Each structure stands twice: as structure tokens, then as C-alpha cells.
Amino acid sequence: MPRRRSRPSPPRTPPLPEAKQVVFVLQDDSLVLDWAGPAEALRLASLEIAALRLAVAPFALRFVSAQPESTGSVGVRLQALEPLPAALADGSWVVLVGRTSAAEARPQTAQRELVAWLSRLAPGRAGLRLVTVCSGALLAARAGLLDGRRATTHHQHLDDLARLAPRCTVMQDRVFVQDGEVFTSAGVTAGIDLALHLIAAHAGELVAARVAEQMAVALRRGPGDPELSPLLAHRQHLNARLHRLQDALSLAPQEDWPLERMADLAATTPRTLSRLFAQHAGTSPQAYLRGVRLAVAKRSLEAGASVAAASEAGGFSSELQLRRAWAAVGWPGSPSSARRQSQQA
Known part of the structure; x- marks a missing residue:
């Protein structure tokens, strides 16, 4: 009797990362938009992480307080808030x-x-x-968490912050400030800008761009703030066709993208696509694609890839093409020097 062949076992699906705990600390008279805006951005980011099947942790939102109920700035009453936790999971955000x-x-x-x-x-x-977010920095200052750090807050409370934290370097005219693992932002809606910045660092610029698109928000930067990644820049518009094309370019920069193919995906003509890009994104389709490819290549270099591998990851035909694109946008140094700096950091 012939032996029955055993069926190969199906490939094991890697376990999903454990959700990242984000703990919002609420008080009476908390500004609702201070927590609702960032919380909504994080909720949407979790949906995008799942939709794109990314191997990064989604966000688990918690709302805690020193009392079980809290009344927000507009009179909304929040009930069944968690008590202040005795311990926090590793990697939590407060x-x-x-x-x-x-x-x-x-x-x-x-x-x-x-x-x-x-x-x-x-x-x-x-x-x-x-x-x-906003005057939440004052609470951090009272707890001594800003001593020896750089920080910002709502412009009306900059003097209060300097008084409460004399050892803190108070930064003016900033949307947000990072000092190590302490992130402070200016007034109210600046919390959404900061949330999108944190989402981009955690899950990638494409996730942040798609969240910004869904929330119909424009990402702001002050003169001293970190520049927007090319993957996030030129997306401060509401044109659905362009967003769809920009998503496709960000997901597959290695592919060949002649103008005709981009126009087909946007369901328009090459001439109209160029006009739409200029009108809504303030750039050309080719320049946007070059920026995306440079961002991907730069990220690969920072992760330790060789210049040749980074060129391939970004969709450049050669190392020379990457170096020329790098110089064309005025980035300092070269791909090789950027790789060396990341290894020394």
C-alpha cells in the first residue's frame, strides 16, 4: 500500500506586535481638542497599520485621571476614567x-x-x-520632568513655563520640541501636528500622510522645527486622485513610473496631472517621485544599508543617479557621508 504523503504545514504567521500603550492623563477643565485630536490621529493610524499589514504595533488608548469623572472645557462629562496606574508597560507614551x-x-x-x-x-x-500638549507642559514642569530640557507650550504660557521650570530652556515660535523622550507642543491643534510626527516615526510617513488626509489637516512647521519628510511634504491638499497616486508612489518607488502611468492611475492626462500637481501639491509629479525615492534611500542608509542597496530600495537605476538626485535637491554631503554619520550616531 503506497505511503500517504503528509501535507506540508502552512507557513506560520508571525505574531502581531503587542499594542503600544498611550495613556492620556485628564483633569477637570481639560481642553477637549488637546486629547481628542491626537487620540483620533492615533486611532486612524492603528486602522492604517492594519490595512497596510505593517509589522508595527497599533496603539491602545487609555484615559486616566486622579478622579473617576472629569468635566472637559466645553462641558462634556467623562465617566469611568481609569485611576492613575501603579505601573506602566515598557514603551508606553504618557x-x-x-x-x-x-x-x-x-x-x-x-x-x-x-x-x-x-x-x-x-x-x-x-x-x-x-x-x-498646550499647557500640559506646566503639569510636567510642576513634576520636575522638564528640568535640564528644552520644551515649549502655548504662547500664552511661555512665561509660566519659565517660572515653573527655571532649569528648562523654553523655546518660542515652535510647533513642537523634542528633547530625548520628552516631546512638548504648542497650543491645542499643535498636538495633532505632534501626533502625526510621532506616528510617522513609529509606523512610517505613509501612515502619517494617510491619517492627515483623512483628518483633512495641514502639517505645520515653524522655522526651528524638523523639516517634513518628502513622503509627507506636498500632501497638504484635498484632491483624492492625487492622494491615491501619492500613496502608490510611496508604496512602490522602485517601480518604473513614467508620467503616462502616473496619469493613468490618477484617471487623467499627463498634461492635466502636471497642472493638478502644480495647483494642489506645489510641485511636479516627477519632482514628487524623486523626493519619495530620496526619502526611501536616505532611510535605508540610516538603517545601515550600502549606497548600492539604498539606491535600489529607492528606485534609482544606479549609485550615480542617487548622488545626482541628492545634489539636485541641495541635501548636504552625499549618500556615503550620510551613511557614515548614521553609523557613528
């Missing part, structure tokens, strides 16, 4: 949001409990990250 100016002028008993809890945190240890 988000401190602002309060109304009237509330900031009268610190509450509950805030003293919050300050005591915060003072036990150590940003950077076990991957813990501190994020503040």
Missing part, C-alpha cells in the same frame, strides 16, 4: 493635555496627586515617552 486658562490659575487638590504620580516617572527609562 500624554499630558492642557486646561483652560482659568483652571490653570487655580491648581486643584487632584493636581497635587497627579504631580506626585508624574514625579515618579522617568522618561527614557524602559522606553517611556512623555508627550505634552
Whole structure:
């Protein structure tokens, strides 16, 4: 009797990364947009991570407070809030949001409990990250978490921040400031800018761009803020066809993208596509593609890839083509020097 062949076992699906804990700390009179805007951005990012099947952790949002209920700035009442956790998972993000100016002028008993809890945190240890929105930086200052760091806050509270944290270097005219694992942002909607920046660093610029598109927000940068990645730049528009094409270019920069193919994907003619790009994105299709390819190549170099491998990852036909594109956009140094700097960092 012939032996029955055993069927090969199906390939094992790698386990999904454990969700990243994002802990929003709420008080009475918290500005609703301070937490609702970033929370919505993180929720949408988790959906995009799943849709793109990325091997990065989605976000698990938690809302904690020193009291079980809290009333927001517009009168909305939040109930069943979690108590302040005794311990946080490794890699957690703690988000401190602002309060109304009237509330900031009268610190509450509950805030003293919050300050005591915060003072036990150590940003950077076990991957813990501190994020503040608007006057949430004042709460961090009261807990001593900004001593020796650079930080910003809402422009109306810059003097308050300097008074509460005399050892902090207060930065003006900034959308957000990073100092190690402490991220502080300016007023209200700047929290969304910071959330998108954090999403891009965690899950990639494409995820951040798609979230920004869904939220119909324009990414802002001040003169001292980090520049937008080419994968995020030129997407401050509401044209669905262009966004669809930009997504495709970001997902497959290695492929051949003649203008005719780009126009077909956008369901238009090459001439009209060039006009739409100029009108809505402020650049040309070819220049946008070059920026995407450069961003991918640069990211590969920073990850330790050789110049040849980075050229291939970015869709350049040769190392020479990558070097020419690098020089054409005015980036300092060269691909080789960028790789050396990343290895020395």
C-alpha cells in the first residue's frame, strides 16, 4: 500500500506586535481638542497599520485621571476614567493635555496627586515617552520632568513655563520640541501636528500622510522645527486622485513610473496631472517621485544599508543617479557621508 504523503504545514504567521500603550492623563477643565485630536490621529493610524499589514504595533488608548469623572472645557462629562496606574508597560507614551486658562490659575487638590504620580516617572527609562500638549507642559514642569530640557507650550504660557521650570530652556515660535523622550507642543491643534510626527516615526510617513488626509489637516512647521519628510511634504491638499497616486508612489518607488502611468492611475492626462500637481501639491509629479525615492534611500542608509542597496530600495537605476538626485535637491554631503554619520550616531 503506497505511503500517504503528509501535507506540508502552512507557513506560520508571525505574531502581531503587542499594542503600544498611550495613556492620556485628564483633569477637570481639560481642553477637549488637546486629547481628542491626537487620540483620533492615533486611532486612524492603528486602522492604517492594519490595512497596510505593517509589522508595527497599533496603539491602545487609555484615559486616566486622579478622579473617576472629569468635566472637559466645553462641558462634556467623562465617566469611568481609569485611576492613575501603579505601573506602566515598557514603551508606553504618557500624554499630558492642557486646561483652560482659568483652571490653570487655580491648581486643584487632584493636581497635587497627579504631580506626585508624574514625579515618579522617568522618561527614557524602559522606553517611556512623555508627550505634552498646550499647557500640559506646566503639569510636567510642576513634576520636575522638564528640568535640564528644552520644551515649549502655548504662547500664552511661555512665561509660566519659565517660572515653573527655571532649569528648562523654553523655546518660542515652535510647533513642537523634542528633547530625548520628552516631546512638548504648542497650543491645542499643535498636538495633532505632534501626533502625526510621532506616528510617522513609529509606523512610517505613509501612515502619517494617510491619517492627515483623512483628518483633512495641514502639517505645520515653524522655522526651528524638523523639516517634513518628502513622503509627507506636498500632501497638504484635498484632491483624492492625487492622494491615491501619492500613496502608490510611496508604496512602490522602485517601480518604473513614467508620467503616462502616473496619469493613468490618477484617471487623467499627463498634461492635466502636471497642472493638478502644480495647483494642489506645489510641485511636479516627477519632482514628487524623486523626493519619495530620496526619502526611501536616505532611510535605508540610516538603517545601515550600502549606497548600492539604498539606491535600489529607492528606485534609482544606479549609485550615480542617487548622488545626482541628492545634489539636485541641495541635501548636504552625499549618500556615503550620510551613511557614515548614521553609523557613528
